[in-house]
Amino acid sequence: MSLRRIARTLGLSITTVSRALGGFDDVAAATRARVREEAARIGYQPNRAAQSLRQGRAGAIGVVLPTPPGHFGDPFFLRLLAAIGPLLARAGLDLLVMAAPPGAEEMRAYRHLVESRRIDGMLVARTRVEDERVAWLQAQGMPFVTNGRTAAASPHAWVDVDGAGAFRTAVRRLATRGHRRIALLNAPDQYFFARDRAAGWRDGLEAAGLPEAPMRAAEPSEENGHRLAAELLALPEPPTALLCATDRLAVGALHAIADSGRVAGRDVAVIGYDDLPAAGWVSPALTTFAQPHEAAATHALDFLLRRIAGEDPASLHMLLAADLVARASDPPRAREKQEAQLEDPHAESPGIRPS
Amino acid sequence: MSLRRIARTLGLSITTVSRALGGFDDVAAATRARVREEAARIGYQPNRAAQSLRQGRAGAIGVVLPTPPGHFGDPFFLRLLAAIGPLLARAGLDLLVMAAPPGAEEMRAYRHLVESRRIDGMLVARTRVEDERVAWLQAQGMPFVTNGRTAAASPHAWVDVDGAGAFRTAVRRLATRGHRRIALLNAPDQYFFARDRAAGWRDGLEAAGLPEAPMRAAEPSEENGHRLAAELLALPEPPTALLCATDRLAVGALHAIADSGRVAGRDVAVIGYDDLPAAGWVSPALTTFAQPHEAAATHALDFLLRRIAGEDPASLHMLLAADLVARASDPPRAREKQEAQLEDPHAESPGIRPS
DNA sequence: GACAAAATCCAAAACGTTTCGGGCGGCCGT
């Protein structure tokens, strides 16, 4: 209705108006100027439904947020949305968001988005090692980019952060600061990032000449961090440092340490991953790794646009480094404590809980 | 292409297939069954662009997330998305999300969404007292529901939580527990929720027969909470309790209290609002108010569907109550401390900081 | 002044769906 309106008031054909606004060179400069002016005057915006129908492109990309049943989603996804928002606007694409708990509901969301042709591409976050979403999207031929790698047979575009490298660094740092029993609080093994960070942890232990250490894993929430850390601290030879796959686990761990009568930081070091806002506001402030969200979002979107344009996914890979944010939760370990701890783990923890 | 495909394989017309799937009664039961079966077999989903174009409805609603330039958005919005997600799916609507920093960019996002006719309605969160978004949407005739009230001249549909009531309750609780100087850490006055909660605070003070108390306001972030709380604690007669308009402010305040050599809870009580996950994981655990997110989302979406159906907004209002979540940050005040404090504010704070 | 070439413009088709306005038999009532 709107192209027609401009055409009528200017005494032109719909075709000419369309081509003038489209920037084609078979329309006179003067005409183009008139059309542009009138379009601006009435605030013309093309009807996206008509555009989509005609060009066969939806002009939007999709994201499915995993929202666990009772709980709320991970702040991670809010960062993702915030980071890609401006880039999408610049690319003239809209963002379709669905929220669904992982499982059947989640796959239904994916099916809805691609089968109703509402989107041209997808962003897939928090990849699993064997990820049915990836397999299905590949089968459908829908362009997508994952945030995180997978074990998929055929290659797909991905952007990931080097969790293994980060955790190698973390172990080296803890070892240098006098720790010998460095346990891992991990996310479930099905998540690629969990397996990746565990690999870095193991490599780090080996490189530092340290023995194997215990690991516990569960969905990354504060509750689970608390529970699993308590388990580890109750071991006959409890760890003196906890490496945590996510900050949410680490926050729970800090409380479990306090609940066990120890002082987090002084008695048991903690290092997290994500640099959530909360990391700077817990006691002690959490040493953690900051992910390069902006860079990841930029590359992910760049890859997605290339995939939509038909580029081969085999070369669209990008591994970014995480930055260590050193705070107070992993101070150097006092020399005498290192000895004492080997004899009697609880000797210097007088059972005083802060606050 | 797809309706046609079903029609061809079944030897029917496109019209009949469409009407069979649409559930019209002028198609034979046997035919409808055949069509349904074939549609299921090939996984037919109508092309939404074509549907939108034809029916003049977009089949989607929009939300614009305010994402402050450097920072990340408020967890509040993640909850909003998670809460409305399933309801939207049930209503057959999709969700279009844009992220934009408040200001000109934000209004451009609104304009894009409604002028390109990508949406049938909008959800507007975190209302301002004078809200240009509301005025503009009203002028455009685009259906919308706000999460929060405004001072808009003509009525609009809204769902809100009774912050004034919550803060009256909070003041009464603090007064009962022995506090007489209850300061307010507020969000900027332009936000309706800030003005609302301030009104509840003032009412509460008056009802309890307490004198006026100081207030400070800034964008709700941990940093600002820290800064403003420090200001209040440096006053000649510092407050013994801090009522905070949001949990993020409260978390910052807890740290400011510790930094000032006081013990949060024992020396200065704190009550927040929002019940963020972090509230349960700070020390001391934060007493706060939980908003009824699910109920708010349900009503907001119900109202929005009614508005889209053309219902008058004048009667679409809903004020919900917030629930007090009592934790450890506002314990009853020891009797002798109440006296001592009036003489020498710092007498019983020996300068020991926890952790 | 005539012809070709370039510069502008436009009619019509197409994208996939919904819906309006019939059309065609068969069944009922008389």
Add this chain to the structure above:
DNA sequence: ACGGCCGCCCGAAACGTTTTGGATTTTGTC
């Protein structure tokens, strides 16, 4: 046996845009 009604089905138009393939006018060249 005949008119009318009902049950079932379909052709065609429309939504607003882009694009194809000319059509018309202007300009350039000799």
